[in-house]
Structures are given as C-alpha cells and as structure tokens.
Amino acid sequence: MGIKEQVYLSSPVFLQNLLTTVYGYQLQRERYGSAYQKRFQELLAKEAHPLDVEADQLKRLNTFLLFCRQHSPYYKTLFAELELQLPLQHVSDLKQIPPLEKETLRQQIESIRTDLEAPIIGKTGGTTGKSIQVRYTKEDMQIRMAHLDYFKATHGVRKGMRRISFTAQSLVSEHQKTPVYWRKNRALNQLLFTVKKISPTTMTDYLRAIDQFDPESIDGLPSAMIELAYHAKREGIELQCRPHAIFPTAEMMTSTERHLIEEVFHGPVFDQYASSEGAPIVAECRCGQKHLHHEMGIIELEADGEVLVTSFDTHGTPLIRYRVGDRMTSSGKMCPCGHPGPVIDSIDGRKRGYLIKPDGQKVFESQLSSLVKVLPNSVERVQYIQNSERDITFLYIPDWTRFSWEHEQQLYRFLKTLLGADMQVSLRAVQEIPREVSGKTLLVKQMMT
Structure with missing residues (x-):
C-alpha cells in the first residue's frame, strides 16, 4: 500500500470525500483537454456527414504505423526485418505483421514503448492472471474518454449528469464502523461505490444510498449490480430511481442477469468492451447491437474467434495485431442503426469467477x-x-x-x-x-x- 493510500484510508470520511473530489478534478484536467474536445466534435460531425470508413481507417492505420516505425525501437527493427513498405495500400495488408503475443509484450515492453512522454499507466491482470502494464500519453487517454462519452451521449447521458460508479478501488478502511461504503466525487457529480464492502449485511445500505442519490446513469462492475439486484428482489426493496442508461463494464452478464438489472434499477443496459492495454472500444447501439469504433483501431477475428487488436491510440506502448486474450463472434450482418460496420454478436473471455x-x-x-x-x-x-x-x-x-x-x-x-x-x-x-x-x-x- 502506497503512502497516499495509507493517508487516505486513515482519514475521516468527510476528508476522504474531499480527497476523492480533489482527485476527480485532477482526472478532469487529464482527461478533458483539447484532444478530447477535438475527437468528440469529430464524432458528432460524422452523424451529419458520414465518412468513407474504409478509407478513413486506412489513413489512420498508416499514420499510426509510420509513428511506430519512427518512435518504437521494437517496431523499427521488426518493420525493417519484414521489409514492410509503408504506407500500406489496403487494410488487409496489415496481416504482413505477425501477431503480438502477451508474453512478447510483457518481456519486451521496454523496447516496444516509444520515446514520447506517456505518464498514464494502464494496468491489467485479466481473467488469465497475466500481469501487463502499458503506458498512454495524455492525448491517448483524452481520445478514449471522448469515445466513451460519445457512446454514453448516444443513449442520452451527458458528462456532468448524476452518476453512480461501482469500482474495485479501496474506498473504505477495513476498520470503518459506520455503514457509508461510498464516496462523493463532486468534480464529476459522481458517487463511487466500492464493491469490496458488498455483503449480505450491507446491501440494503447500498440500495438506500443509490435511491437517495437518484442517479441519471450507472456504470462499473456488473457483478455488484447483480448482487444488489438479487438482494432487492429477495427483500422486496423497490427502488425509485430512473436512470437514463446503465453501462456495465469489464465482466460478463447473462441475459437473465441483464434483465434483472434493468428491472430492479429501472434503466436500459448498454454494454461495452475495451481493455486496460488499450483495445479499441466496442459499444452497444440503440438497437442493442455491438459495433467497433473504427476511429480507434482495427479488430481482426481469427478462425477460432480469438481477437487481434490494432489500437491507434496507444502512442506510449503501441499495440499492433495484439492478441488480447478474448474471443468474439461476428455474423457479418449489418445493423438498422446505420453503423457502417458489421455487428459483433458476442464477446467471450470476460468471466466472473x-x-x-x-x-x-x-x-x-x-x-x-x-x-x-x-x-x-x-x-x-x-x-x-x-x-x-x-x-x-x-x-x-x-x-x-x-x-x-x-x-x-x-x-x-x-x-x-x-x-x-x-x-x-x-x-x-x-x-x-x-x-x-x-x-x-x-x-x-x-x-x-
């Protein structure tokens, strides 16, 4: 446990709320700068003026590959060994580059990293337990946030609305006696709930706090939402909140669990997929279908459904054809929402043991x-x-x-x-x-x- 965490956990609750808000303002400055504004406006503009997706993706891909050759020692050497001719003529030419395995990324991460300042660390343990730490530039993180906020905006949720988030962070000291298992981030109008204190004896307190806050959106780990929903059903607790949308992340849900969350919390669920390493975002549209945000990168599906990701917004630790460890299936069908890409039918590999x-x-x-x-x-x-x-x-x-x-x-x-x-x-x-x-x-x- 670091010194900052020790100071936080030893502080009284009112001071923990203040520290949470101060940290929220720090994240706000980090995540909502000029790169965020530019990308968010681009995403809004494409609704009125649709792009040639294939041409746009090829242009972004070539820009990213040229960057990797110039700034990453690993890719500079690899491209030379492959005699890779840039720019590529077609997106399919990307297959000339061999997949990047997790173990290769872990062992050679110093040479894969670029010479850019990339102070933001993305950490993942994953469902396989393999440890990876990658780095993002501030601009990378801002672009990812722009896509995440755009996804939410398509479902009626705007930045600054009352928001509840379920997190695995240690928000509450082990020695705390009062049943207050949440902290307020006033910078983002957000109430953070730690999943580490959810138990049969605390769930009613959680549900009361949710209703009192009356969230306009709910996001975070669905395991917490599911446990609370089952408790509400068992105890006959009827919530009064009516969020515009619920955005689970990082874990699998069954269709039964999804319907349970929607019934108890009185809001529609819209799923999303990304990764701590930096995979492009896949998000659910208003028609209930999942689509890739093509501006963020390329997802290739191998014969067995295993996913290779090339992420255009990983300028600290570049990912090209990275075997992220998950599987997807795609029928190739198009969606009536108008999204130009094929529907991703399922995302496998996100377990909930x-x-x-x-x-x-x-x-x-x-x-x-x-x-x-x-x-x-x-x-x-x-x-x-x-x-x-x-x-x-x-x-x-x-x-x-x-x-x-x-x-x-x-x-x-x-x-x-x-x-x-x-x-x-x-x-x-x-x-x-x-x-x-x-x-x-x-x-x-x-x-x-």
Whole structure:
C-alpha cells in the first residue's frame, strides 16, 4: 500500500470525500483537454456527414504505423526485418505483421514503448492472471474518454449528469464502523461505490444510498449490480430511481442477469468492451447491437474467434495485431442503426469467477485481477485456489529477471487487505500453472464442494 493510500484510508470520511473530489478534478484536467474536445466534435460531425470508413481507417492505420516505425525501437527493427513498405495500400495488408503475443509484450515492453512522454499507466491482470502494464500519453487517454462519452451521449447521458460508479478501488478502511461504503466525487457529480464492502449485511445500505442519490446513469462492475439486484428482489426493496442508461463494464452478464438489472434499477443496459492495454472500444447501439469504433483501431477475428487488436491510440506502448486474450463472434450482418460496420454478436473471455469470504461476501475476478497490477511486470501469471471457506492458495509464476522477495511481501499485504484477517492465505511460487481440460488457465479455481 502506497503512502497516499495509507493517508487516505486513515482519514475521516468527510476528508476522504474531499480527497476523492480533489482527485476527480485532477482526472478532469487529464482527461478533458483539447484532444478530447477535438475527437468528440469529430464524432458528432460524422452523424451529419458520414465518412468513407474504409478509407478513413486506412489513413489512420498508416499514420499510426509510420509513428511506430519512427518512435518504437521494437517496431523499427521488426518493420525493417519484414521489409514492410509503408504506407500500406489496403487494410488487409496489415496481416504482413505477425501477431503480438502477451508474453512478447510483457518481456519486451521496454523496447516496444516509444520515446514520447506517456505518464498514464494502464494496468491489467485479466481473467488469465497475466500481469501487463502499458503506458498512454495524455492525448491517448483524452481520445478514449471522448469515445466513451460519445457512446454514453448516444443513449442520452451527458458528462456532468448524476452518476453512480461501482469500482474495485479501496474506498473504505477495513476498520470503518459506520455503514457509508461510498464516496462523493463532486468534480464529476459522481458517487463511487466500492464493491469490496458488498455483503449480505450491507446491501440494503447500498440500495438506500443509490435511491437517495437518484442517479441519471450507472456504470462499473456488473457483478455488484447483480448482487444488489438479487438482494432487492429477495427483500422486496423497490427502488425509485430512473436512470437514463446503465453501462456495465469489464465482466460478463447473462441475459437473465441483464434483465434483472434493468428491472430492479429501472434503466436500459448498454454494454461495452475495451481493455486496460488499450483495445479499441466496442459499444452497444440503440438497437442493442455491438459495433467497433473504427476511429480507434482495427479488430481482426481469427478462425477460432480469438481477437487481434490494432489500437491507434496507444502512442506510449503501441499495440499492433495484439492478441488480447478474448474471443468474439461476428455474423457479418449489418445493423438498422446505420453503423457502417458489421455487428459483433458476442464477446467471450470476460468471466466472473469469485472467492467467497466467511461472511458470504463474494470477491470477484475484477478485484482479484487488480493484485498483479501493483507489480512492475514481474509476475507472469497467477491463480487463486479456494480450498475451503477460510483457506486460499495463491500461485504465482515469477519472472526472476524482475522479481524480488519484496514483491512477494507486497502480494501478501495486498491479499490480506483484500480478503481480510479471517482468511488463511498461502503464497507459492511455481514454474507452471496447470491448464484445465478446456486448455484455459483459470484466474480463480473453486475447490469447495
């Protein structure tokens, strides 16, 4: 735990709200600058003046590839070895470049990074537990925010509206006694709810706070929304809020769970897909179909549905044909909303496994995957095994060229903070984490019967 987090968690609630708001103003300056305004206006303008998508995407692709050759040592060498002729004549010519594997990105990330100032770190643990840290320029982040806000605007939600967000962040001290599991970010008119305190004994407090705030939009981890919705149904709690839209992210929902969220929170759900590494955004339109934001990059689907992403807005750590680890399916059908690209029918790979604490609280993958984000690419892969109600084994594969025993101490402290004093946690460094019969490596493995 860093010094800033220690100071925050040791502060009284009113001061935590103030610190959350101060941080919100910092994010606002970082995310809503000139690059944001320019891209947002471009997205609005295309509604009145549709673009030639293929020509626009090819132009953006060539600009990005030329940038990579000039600023990234890895791509400069790779393009020379391939004798790649730029600019490309067709988007399909991108296949001349071999896919970028996660392990290649992790091991060679210093040479893949560019010489630009890129102070924003994107951290991911993913559902496979592989640790990656990438960097964005401020302009990259602003462009991503412009696309995210444009997506929300198409569903009637504008920046500054009352917003509730479910986050895996540690907003609340373990020692807090008062049932206030949310913090106010006045800079963005946002109420942040930590999912780490959701349990059978706290859910009614969460629901009351949601109704009192009366959000115009809800976003964040759907696992929290689903748990609260089931609780509301069990307890006969009828919410009065009527949000314009609900935007889950990062986790899978079944159609039943989606309908449950819509019924309990009284708002339509619109799904989205991106990644901490910087994959282009795929978002749901008003017709309920998912589309790629083509201005952000290219998504290729291999024969088995595995996704390769080329993201035009990754100028700190460029991604070209990056195997992100997810799968998608596309029927090739077009959508009546008028979007020029094919419909993406499903996005697979976003799971929702969890550990169960003795008090019944579920700790979902979205929280568990955040553990390896604190380390500087020094762990190759991790797995949580729940052996019993109070017994967790944590397996990790260290990269001994980067790993130190201080990192193991960091991991242990993080685990105890996340899981609580009642859980017995044992850490074990291993050379390999076994795959399942399906060939997948799980982040969470439940052994309780």
